[in-house]
């Protein structure tokens with residue numbers, strides 16, 4: 001089991017939703033966790049619920065200086081960096097013919113460039129610490145297409161590919177890099193989404209943030225021989241298609 005006691009973890013987008021559940025789960029597993037988010041009030045409250053193993057730090061994942069500050073806070077507060085969870089993400093609706101170029105770029109900037117910048121900044125620290133784990137929160141949108149969210153789909157496919165390159169580059173340094181691919185999860189991001197999007201799944205419901213958190217913590221603490229791997233939790237959405245009976 002990967003030892004988390006005396007080491008630090010950074011969870012981006014940790015103020016709420018999936019990130020908050022992941023932060024709680026990693027703190028329960030023994031890590032000192034920096035909840036890193038652009039939402040200062042909500043992030044501060046989430047970090048407080050973690051007790052002495054939690055701390056908030058302001059982070060816009062697209063800003064290199066923010067990254068350096070947050071990783072410094074993590075190591076100064078809780079010890080050498082062990083874990084980076086690239087979870088921060090945004091969703092913007094708009095078909096390819098309708099979405100503005102600026103909106104497309106913004107989604108790529110946060111979801112893909114922000115995660116790249118996190119790995120770019122954290123990898124040297126993990127190397128110095130003798131190894132660690134990076135988990136990139138992709139989506140089933142990184143495994144298939146969805147109408148109306150082309151920028152999101154492109155960003156999540158990109159993150160899936162970047163995960164594999166990072167795994168290859170960092171494996172010899174003892175750094176594992178995996179991606180998780182949730183289907184619809186009940187969070188503020190999906191609060192306005194029609195619940196019927198889950199109706200065709202073999203398990204016809206939205207997942208819970210805690211279910212994603214359990215998988216992320218498993219990857220960090222138990223999956224010692226997995227790197228460059230994709231972990232899917234989607235109620236069976238990507239298992240295949242229902243066919244009408246043959247006549």
Ligand code: NAP
Nearest residue numbers: 013017018038060061087088089139182184185187188189
């Ligand atoms: P959420 O409830 O919206 O939480 C995401 C958090 O990230 C929010 O606090 C958000 O702040 C923050 N954030 C946004 N831009 C940021 C930036 N530039 N720097 C730092 N933090 C930033 O979303 P969620 O549903 O928990 O999703 C978490 C991750 O899981 C995302 O990457 C998402 O794409 C992925 N995912 C979600 C689902 C789902 O169904 N919920 C499914 C598959 C994958 P703001 O509110 O101000 O934007």
